[in-house]
Amino acid sequence: MNDDDDLPNWTPQAKQALDESAQNLDAATLSRLNRARQRALGLARPRRMRSWFVPAGLASACAVLLAVAVVWHRPTAPPNAADPFIPGTSAAAPSGGFSASDLDLVSSDDGIEFYQDLDFYAWLDAQGQDNNG
Amino acid sequence: MRERVDAADTDDSAIDHFLKTVERRALRMAEMATSSRDDAMDLVQDAMFGFVRHYTSKPAADWAPLFYRVLDSRINDFHRRKQVRGRWLAAWVKPADDEVDEIAQAPDTTDPGPLLRLAGNEASLALDEALKKLPARQRQTFLLRVWEGFDVATTANVMRCSEGSVKTHLSRALTALRRALEKYA
Numbered sequence: 001m002n003d004d005d006d007l008p009n010w011t012p013q014a015k016q017a018l019d020e021s022a023q024n025l026d027a028a029t030l031s032r033l034n035r036a037r038q039r040a041l042g043l044a045r046p047r048r049m050r051s052w053f054v055p056a057g058l059a060s061a062c063a064v065l066l067a068v069a070v071v072w073h074r075p076t077a078p079p080n081a082a083d084p085f086i087p088g089t090s091a092a093a094p095s096g097g098f099s100a101s102d103l104d105l106v107s108s109d110d111g112i113e114f115y116q117d118l119d120f121y122a123w124l125d126a127q128g129q130d131n132n133g
Numbered sequence: 134m135r136e137r138v139d140a141a142d143t144d145d146s147a148i149d150h151f152l153k154t155v156e157r158r159a160l161r162m163a164e165m166a167t168s169s170r171d172d173a174m175d176l177v178q179d180a181m182f183g184f185v186r187h188y189t190s191k192p193a194a195d196w197a198p199l200f201y202r203v204l205d206s207r208i209n210d211f212h213r214r215k216q217v218r219g220r221w222l223a224a225w226v227k228p229a230d231d232e233v234d235e236i237a238q239a240p241d242t243t244d245p246g247p248l249l250r251l252a253g254n255e256a257s258l259a260l261d262e263a264l265k266k267l268p269a270r271q272r273q274t275f276l277l278r279v280w281e282g283f284d285v286a287t288t289a290n291v292m293r294c295s296e297g298s299v300k301t302h303l304s305r306a307l308t309a310l311r312r313a314l315e316k317y318a
Contacts, residue, residue, distance in 0.1 A: 006300070008307060011279045017257040018280050022157040032174055033160060037152045040181035041145055044189060 148189050151196050152181055159204055162276050165264050166208045176211060180204040201281065202291045205273060212269055263313035267306055270294075274302035275310070 025033075156177060163173035163180075183203040184196075191199060264272050270292070277288045278299070289296045 006303070007279065008311075010311075011307075013256065014260055014310070015280055015282075017260045018158075018161065018276075021257045021261060022161050025157055025160070029160070029170065029174075030157075033156045033177070036174065036178040036181055037149065037156060039178070040152065040185045041149055043182060043185050044145065044148060 144189070147193060148185065151193065151200075152184075155197065155200055156181075158280065159200070162273070162280075163204065163208060165261065165272060165276070166269060167211060168265060172211065176204065176207045179207050183207070197281070198283065198287050198291050201277060201283075202293075205291055205293075208269070208273070259314055260310070263310050266313065267309055270298075271302045271306035271309065274299055275306040278303055 159177045159180065160170075160173055163176040164170055167173050167176065180200065180203045183206075184200045188196065188199040188203070264275070267275070273292060274288060277283050277291055278285070283291065285296045285299050289299045292299065
C-alpha cells in the first residue's frame with residue numbers, strides 16, 4: 001500500500017499553501033539565504049583544495065630531489081683542464097658540456113670565422129716564436 | 134587536471150543547486166519550529182554547514198533526507214537549549230503530546246477538509262498558525278511527510294525514530310490541524 005494513502009485528501013491544499021509561503025519570502029530573507037549558501041559552499045572548496053595538497057606536495061618534492069640529484073652528480077671540469085683554445089691544454093671539450101669559454105665565444109662580437117681558424121692562428125703564433133727563437 | 138577542476142565545479146554547482154531547492158522550505162520549517170526568523174536562519178545555515186561538511190560525498194539521491202536529518206537535529210538541539218534555559222517553567226506546562234486517543238483521532242481520508250474553504254493567503258496564514266501550535270515532533274512529521282513528500286521509512290530515518298512513531302505523530306498532527314483549521318473555515 002502506498003504511504004500517501006494514509007493522508008487525507010486536503011493535504012495537497014496544505015502542501016500548496018506551504019509552497020506559496022516559501023515562494024513569497026521577502027528579498028532580504030532570500031539574500032540572507034543566498035549568503036548562507038555561499039558560505040556553506042565556501043566550506044566545500046578548501047576541503048577540495050586540501051585534497052590536492054598531498055599530490056602537489058609530492059610532485060614538488062620529487063622535482064626538487066631530481067634537480068638536486070642532477071646538479072650534485074654533474075661532472076665538474078678541473079680548472080684549466082680542458083680549454084681547447086689554450087695551447088698546452090687538452091683539445092677535448094669538457095665532458096660536462098659547456099664551459100665558460102663557450103659562453104664567451106657565443107656572446108663575443110668577433111666573427112665566428114675567427115674562432116673557426118683559431119688552430120691556424122695558434123700554429124702561426126708557434127711558427128713565429130720558433131723563428132724568433 | 135582540467136577534468137579534476139571541472140569535476141569540482143560540477144560538484145559545487147550540484148550542491149549549490151540542491152541547497153537552492155531546499156533552502157526556502159528549510160527556512161519555513163525552522164521558522165515554524167522557532168517562531169523566529171533570525172533563529173531559523175541560524176539553524177538553516179548550521180544545517181547547510183553540517184550537510185556540506187559531512188554528506189556531500191554521498192550520492193545526490195540521498196541528499197534531501199540527509200539535509201533534513203541535519204536540520205532536524207539542529208532544531209532538536211535548539212529546543213533542548215531552550216528547555217534548559219526555561220526548565221523552571223516546564224513544571225507548569227503539561228505536554229499535550231501524550232493525551233490523545235489515537236484511534237479516535239484517526240483522520241477521515243474522504244473529507245474534503247477545512248483548507249478548501251479557505252483561499253490563498255488566508256489558508257497559508259491559518260495553516261502557519263496551526264502548525265506553530267503543534268508539538269515539535271508532530272509538526273516535523275507533518276512537514277516531512279506532507280510537504281517534502283518523504284515516505285514513512287524515510288521520515289523515520291530523518292527523525293531518528295520508528296516508523297510507528299511517524300504514523301502516530303502524523304495521525305495526531307492531522308487531527309490537530311484539522312481541528313484548528315475548522316475555526317477559520
